[in-house]
Amino acid sequence: MRHYDTVAHGLDLTYEDVGDPDPDPTGIGRSYEVTISVFDIVPSRQDLSAVALTNVNTPQLVADPSFYASHKLFGGRWNVPDTSRAGAAAIEKAKSDLLDFFIALMSCQEVEQRKWYGFWDYGDVMHTYDETRHVWRYDVGGYAWDNGELGTDLWLWMSFLRTGRADVFHMASALTRHLSEVDSHHTGTFAGLGSRHHVTHWGDGAKEARVASATLRRPFFYLTTDELIGDLIDTTLLADASIVTWEPLRKVPEAPPFTTPTRVRIGPDWTTLAGNWFTRWERTLEDKWLEKLKTGMRDLGAFPFGLFTGYAAAVGFDNVTGHMTDIGGEGTSSYHLSMIFGGGEFLMELVDVVTDVPEFDKAWIEFGQYYNAPNADKIARYGKSWNSGGFNNLYAKLQAYAGERLGNDSLKQAAWTVINAAGVGFGSNVTKVDIPNVLFPTNEIVNVTTNDAASYSLSQYAVLAIAPEFAPQ
Structure with a gap:
């Protein structure tokens, strides 16, 4: 099977990774x-x-959303919808409409129209919509199947926990099964890794641990005790070895060299591996996984730049011991992918559970504090400034989180400023397209991407929960 194009990461047109591996x-x-x-x-x-x-509609025992919220599941920075303030009510309405739109994509009518069904395809959604052709970009490189990019599955699970909607639960279940089975490799040279978004589910040349992440399977497993998902969660541990063969930055010549067994990005690579170890530890209480996790936490806490260490957060990594090494390059590339594949939610939960590595906790809070900070603040803290890489609206959740941890209302208000500037709906206005513009009447959201729908919703959920008092009146 050949690649869609011959140019790796052609972000202007095809947005895919080509070759090495085929x-x-x-x-x-x-x-x-x-x-x-x-x-x-x-x-x-x-x-x-x-x-x-x-x-078809298998009965499922669930609890009321308020019960889940009271136990602060999966990081706990989410709440049951509160519409007492006009600004929050507007966001909740937009989020509900957005869920309705995506749920419709999985309904019989839309599945038949969009052809999102079949043995390999069922459960997945597409990445980007093409408003010119009035179809999802099923045939354009990395814009086709989404493969869980930017936490689509986590968005659906958090949406279920907040609302208790059965339709969201079933869509989240179908997507999680697909991601854990079709988009992830369980044996062979890619064992424990998954495939980035592409025209075919396994076609992209980027094989990354984040796609197969155990932390993103945890909601399904703990809400259902599904044994198959539990078995597939165990296979994610194989990524420790595979990530040596398929080093994530092997195609990036600008990244500093390393002498360790491999090189990983703090996020989303280490956060994923750490989540795999954390999940194994909480299921078995085997101390070796907790110690491997703490080893990396201590290393990160000791780095002068904390979680801003490295070129694109790249560090040397020993896959056996879990040790990380500072190889330089801080501030010379973007950090925008570090915490938006579920890594942010995982680390918020991690430091609530593993409380005896204070140096890591400090570095983690500072990452949220300074990602969206002005250059003057970065210089005052780190002695230099850099462009964090954008996605400010997606990192508003960590800005609010830092405000919570530090008791700093200014950070919480700053997070709301970012959210308000980005817009409430961010792709939730559904319009109808009729014949002759399409073969069959259809509903669409112009320029919608699943990336935006998922990652921005997760950010809004967190800010709504952490700083409800600063929501617009």
Whole structure:
């Protein structure tokens, strides 16, 4: 199977990674369920219809959202929707409308129209919409299948926890199954890694741990105790070895050299590996995983630039011990991908659980404090300034989080300033397109991307929960 293009990361047109490795589905899989219903007599058509309906809409034991919120699940910086202030109410309405739009994509009508079904495709969503052709960019490089980019699955699970919506639960379940089976490699040279977004689910040349992340499977596992998801979570530990063969920055000549077994970015690479170890530790209480996690936390806490260390947050990494090494390059490239694949939510939860590495906790709070900070503040703290890389609206959640941890209302207000400037809906105004512009009447959101829908919603959820008192009146 050839690549879509011949230019790696052609962000202007195709947005994909080409070659090294070539497309290879070895190690992916797909599960299916068979249900056997036993009757003591020949069932009536009505009985068979009822059984079929139950199998399609499988009953699931869940709790009220307020129960989940009271236990601060999965980082705890989210809340049950509160519409007491006009600004918060407007955001909640936009978020609900956005969920309705994406849920419709998985409904029978939209699935048939968009062809998002089949053994390999079911459960996934596309990355970017093409308002000119009135279709999702199913045929354009990395703009096609989303493969969980920027935390699509986490967005859906957080949305379920906040609202208790059954339709969101079922969509999140289908997406998580797809990501953990089709978009992730369980054996072979890519074991423990997943494939970045592409026309085919396994086609992109970027094989990264973040796609197969255990932390992004945890909501499904702990809400359902699904044993298959539990087994697939265990396979993510294989990434420790695979990331040596497929070093994440091997195609970036500007990145500083390293003498350690491999090189990783603090985020999203180390945050993913650390999440895999954390998940294994909480399921087994095996101390070796906790110690490996703490080893990296102590190293990061000792770096002069903390989580801003390295070119694009790249550090040397020993995959056996978990040690990281500062290889320089801080402030010379972007940090915008560091904490938006679920890494931010994981680290907020991590420091609430692992409380005996204060140097890491300090560095983590400072990352949220200074990512959106003006250059003068960065110079005062670190002795130099840099461009963090944009995505300010996505990092507003960590700005608010730093405000919470430091008791600093100015940081919370600054986070709301960023959110308000970005806009409430950020792609939630649905319009109808009729014949002859399309073959069949369809609903669309112009310029919508699943990236924006997921990552910005997660940021808004956190800011709403952390600083509700500063929501616009």
